[in-house]
């Protein structure tokens with residue numbers, strides 16, 4: 117589902133990623149770990165085509181991202197739900213509208229999306245805050261809005277960048293349950309985290325990054 | 333399919349969020365559209381005045397003294413076959429004298445024991461052919477026909493009037509064109525500013541998989557809204573001005589179309605400019 121072969125990414129001549137090769141199977145759940153600055157976010161950004169590789173090959177859900185035309189990028193991204201580390205919520209819109217946006221962008225009309233939005237907000241435990249604006253929510257609650265927005269479109273691939281960074285242990289477990297539920301429905305899930313508790317007993321593969329390379 | 337209502341909601345909330353710049357834009361476009369309408373009305377008033385004045389300028393064909401009836405008859409029918417001739421009327425010298433007497437008064441002409449006026453044919457041209465060039469051309473041709481002594485027409489007047497009218501038409505068209513360009517410029521600039529105010533939001537939409545058109549459509553809706561509302565305001569302003577001016581007995585304006593049609597046209601033209609201006613704006617923005 118996600119294939120990287122010898123991928124390199126440079127920022128201002130500095131290697132952010134250095135010869136990454138990894139294969140994530142369809143329906144697999146994996147973890148990406150490593151210290152701050154090791155390249156986790158950069159790797160995820162390559163996968164949803166927010167950044168372009170400087171060398172190497174990358175294929176996501178059958179799309180060759182090196183040759184992907186700009187007009188096709190939206191359609192790739194609809195298949196890749198992302199839980200952004202910095203949330204990227206629209207502050208003038210309610211929680212409900214933020215979550216619904218994923219569906220609106222895909223042309224799913226309001227009357228069809230209403231129920232799905234409520235169900236997804238329930239899944240992340242935020243149904244009671246549907247009409248609040250994000251600024252009025254705690255960090256953990258905002259995190260859950262982002263997760264709801266990422267999973268509502270049933271994407272083939274779900275990427276999460278430090279999704280439990282703002283959460284206490286209990287809430288983190290609940291959030292992991294959401295990811296497991298999405299994974300159980302068949303999505304390929306990739307979670308970047310430096311919280312070893314998340315993957316210790318998961319039985320999932322863990323890729324450890326260090327200075328832009330995978331450590332064996 | 334994209335959902336229209338969603339885009340309109342987005343556009344509406346953007347309009348509400350940027351009241352200052354929006355009011356300024358609508359105000360400027362309103363004034364521009366109003367001036368375009370005023371220019372059009374002025375031009376059509378001027379044109380119809382010129383047409384009215386020149387209607388009086390017939391072409392008079394003076395006949396030779398020795399022209400016999402057969403010559404006159406064939407000349408008259410020949411003139412009637414000329415392009416642009418609406419009517420050719422034979423005026424015998426006695427009738428010419430009689431009308432001269434009613435104009436000048438019996439006394440002045442009393443001393444004349446002989447009628448010095450020639451027979452003539454008065455030509456009326458159809459209105460659509462009333463331009464200086466055509467009148468001059470026709471006069472020159474008719475002058476070569478047998479039995480014709482001379483042809484007269486208000487050459488200087490016709491030429492000057494049409495020259496003036498042509499210059500005004502040109503100037504008016506240029507003004508209208510400049511105003512249109514100005515409106516487009518204001519519109520596309522405003523849309524661009526509104527766009528840049530929302531780059532953060534747009535970046536997020538793109539990351540969520542929004543197509544270019546999904547992002548563009550609300551801005552185009554805003555442009556159309558600006559155009560339509562300015563058109564509406566301009567037509568209200570115009571109707572108010574027309575009502576105010578006709579309340580005194582000022583200039584009798586000649587509308588190019590009915591006042592109602594002008595209102596419709598203003599709103600329509602505003603909407604088209606709104607669409608055009610915002611299309612220019614979103615086309616130039618890199619997405």
Ligand SMILES: Nc1ncnc2c1ncn2[C@@H]1O[C@H](COP(=O)(O)OP(=O)(O)O)[C@@H](O)[C@H]1O
Nearest residue numbers: 127128132150151152153154155156157158159
């Ligand atoms: N947009 C950017 N411009 C310049 N350097 C960047 C940019 N993004 C990341 N980097 C650099 O790339 C390296 C990897 O960063 P990142 O992928 O954010 O690491 P992580 O997510 O593991 O903390 C860091 O050295 C960071 O400074």
Ligand SMILES: [Mg+2]
Nearest residue numbers: 156157201277
């Ligand atoms: Mg990071």
